[in-house]
Amino acid sequence: MRLIDADIRALVEADRVHRKVYVDEEIFQLEMQRVWKRAWVFVGHESQVKEAGSFISTTIGTEPVVMVRDKSNEIHVIYNRCGHKGAKVTNKPCGKTPMFRCPYHGWSYNLDGTLNVTPHKVGYEDTGFDKSDTRFHMGKVARVENYRGFVFASQIKEGVNLEEFLGDAKATIDNVLDRAPTGQIEIVGQALLYMHDCNWKMFIENLNDGVHPMVTHASVGDACRKLLGQLPEGASPPPEAEIVFPFGSSYEFFDDMGVSVMPYGHSYMGGQSSIHQDYSDVEGYRDKMVARHGEEKTQQVLAQNRHNTTIYPSFTIKDAIQAIRVARPIAVNKTLVETWHFRLIGAPDALLHRTITYSRLINSPASMVGPDDWNCYARMQEALKSSSNDWVDLHRYLGREEIREGDVTRARGTSDLSMRNQYQAWLTYMASGNCDE
Amino acid sequence: MNKQKDNIDLRAVEAFLYDEADYLDSGNLDAWINLYSEDATYWMPVSEDQQDPLGEISILYENRTLMQIRCLNFNHRLAPSFETPVRTSHIIGNVRLLEVESMADFTVRSNFHLVMYFQGEQELFAGTATHHLRFIKHGRRTGFRIYHKRVDLIDCAAPHKSIPIYF
Structure with missing residues (x-):
């Protein structure tokens, strides 16, 4: 069954919610598409990736991602999915690497997720394969913002920025930092x-x-x-x-x-x-x-x-x-x-x-x-x-x-x-x- | 050191470890805690190479006070998680002596498999236990005491469901 907006609105009333919001598989899948893709979701803290090449792997909703610092000190959040056959590129919870390499067919990626090289390139000649096409990369999550070291990502291109999203919750993060001498x-x-x-x-x-x-x-x-x-x-x-x-x-x-x-x-x-x-x-x-x-x-x-x-x-x-x-x-x-x-x-x-x-x-x-x-x-x-x-x-x-x-x-x-x-x-x-x- | 090792009655040490496991499996925590010295600590790290129990998180790190609170909380009628009882079964093996300062102060390591039945599910844990033991001569209470125990689960860093027991 395809849920329409009216079906979803009927699940929430002023003083109660329908049990389906907790137990319904279809609602869960829709939450992954709509809540966890649209919202700013916490990915990690910048101190987890202190040096160039340091990374952690985690998830946004049910999407596997990697948070990684590149050689120019920029923090990227990229999908942990090979641009070739879709294998999870790294299984490590954290580590340090000069680049990512898929263990299946050896495609390798730069720290910003762009495709570095495919082995045995001759097979791709004259096939229309374009290495710069982002479909062949470890894709970038649409938006990544960092509030005072706390890295969040949103999987949609448009929407409020992180600071507006956080609102008065920023004061808690500020207070934690203020508590450090x-x-x-x-x-x-x-x-x-x-x-x-x-x-x-x-x-x-x-x-x-x-x-x-x-x-x-x-x-x-x-x-x-x-x-x-x-x-x-x-x-x-x-x-x-x-x-x-x-x-x-x-x-x-x-x-x-x-x-x-x-x-x-x-x-x-x-x-x-x-x-x-x-x-x-x-x-x-x-x-x-x-x-x-x-x-x-x-x-x-x-x-x-x-x-x-x-x-x-x-x-x-x-x-x-x-x-x-x-x-x-x-x-x-x-x-x-x-x-x-x-x-x-x-x-x-x-x-x-x-x-x-x-x-x-x-x-x-x-x-x-x-x-x-x-x-x-x-x-x-x-x-x-x-x-x-x-x-x-x-x-x-x-x-x-x-x-x-x-x-x-x-x-x-x-x-x-x-x-x-x-x-x-x-x-x-x-x-x-x-x-x- | 080898000579010292030879002087320790490994069978007596094994019997002591079996007693500890038996007290835990039968839920006799009053007898269990009396195997520990007043200054004892009990540690279950979250990573295999963890060295610091104070400045890094652990699954469990307790002194005698916390062990006493946990014993009083165990199977408490007001705890939702203990509405149905927890049952365990230990198997201990590969018992070997590590560091032997003296016959009255030494370290013993063993492997364990522990099966737990809790909240309607059966779960299997495996790992090593490292006991730091002293031999106390004290009238009727003469015997070994644990002054530090470290439990290393093979999946210590993995996600766990609730762990309501000592190992």
Whole structure:
């Protein structure tokens, strides 16, 4: 069946979405064409490709791509598909190379994806084969832009530029950079790769869901409390407690954090207060920040506390913890979540160690938090096959206490506003014709 | 060093590793954690050559405090992922002594296959475990203690689903 715009519009209402958006194979394929091709999708950070020839391979939607730095220092995002028979040119997650060479028939490519040479050229003479024709290249993704080191790509030629797309979400990226005493950050180590048995939107929607932690993550809070109860009197709680405990905060705490949404489906929780607000100081860090920014700005920078700035549809970034998580959709019911970690260059190592500890405790497949989210997503993915009820509810705080300030609308933290906002963006991508298919 | 190796009762070391696996497979985490010293660490790196557990991400890196929290969280009635129980079966082999400082302080490496049944699916893990062991003489609690364990999965860098267990 060919879906028309009216079919798609009928899936989203003001207070609910149809279960098909999560379980329907055809909707998923259309999302890959319309959402993941049109939107600016996070590809990687420039520190992953520091030198000429350095590359990472990843995906945009379900398209395999390579992000690579060429000899003139320019970063390219090219499809990881040989211009000849279509083989994936590199299987390495990252590496360094003077050029790409397909292992099947030996076509080789320059670092900008243009065809360098085909073996045994005589066979192509007088056949009309034109080496400069981009169909024979590792094709370039239509648009690539870099916001302060964060590289995004969009697979359509026309559309808003990256900065307009990011809007107020830029302030989260700015804040992460401001938190580095040198103004520079870099990715350290490997990514954690966490395979989820769910639709990509379940992971993205959960990022600003302030009404699940006290239920889904109740056990780990309880385990922490039990352990603290076993400590001898006067013993100080372990430093990990300040990371885990806030996940058991009350509904009122999350309500007061608030949620803020903006155009193109982006959102974040908190701002001034968040589950990261009470972290202890790291010795020597504040002095370095004051040396760079002065007292007043240091205070401003460290007071910004956004929890999970969600840059729809592909990625989320925190500021007080320097980690990002990237959603890579694989199938309608399969999503890879990558977690990457940043060093604030010039900051004490203890700050990086806190980010790493946070991620192990919260984001790792072996953590005591992520697996309970995982389990709930998988339950939805399975039970939404049921035709007993076609709708998924989005009522919380609907139309209540929504305060608009310019492009940003704020609401109570346990509101479903971020999800309602995501589906408005989703509709804009999904129900706007066939212009670029 | 070879002489030192000769003095270590490999059968006793193997029996100790089997006990650890048995405690894990039977869900007896109270007995399991008592095999570890107070200053113990447990590490599961995300890359095969990883050297730094603090400044780079790992699948798991825990001190005794976190191990205690995890034991209290394991099979917790409020954890959605433990609504149905997790079951495991270890096979341990190729047990060999590596560094032997003394008969009371040495490193042993073994290979393992671990089959896990969790959330309705069966999954197979394989890799090596490196145990840093000390022999403690302490009345009734005399025996080996683990003060560091490193678990290297052969697919440590690959995408994983949830891993709710120790190896």
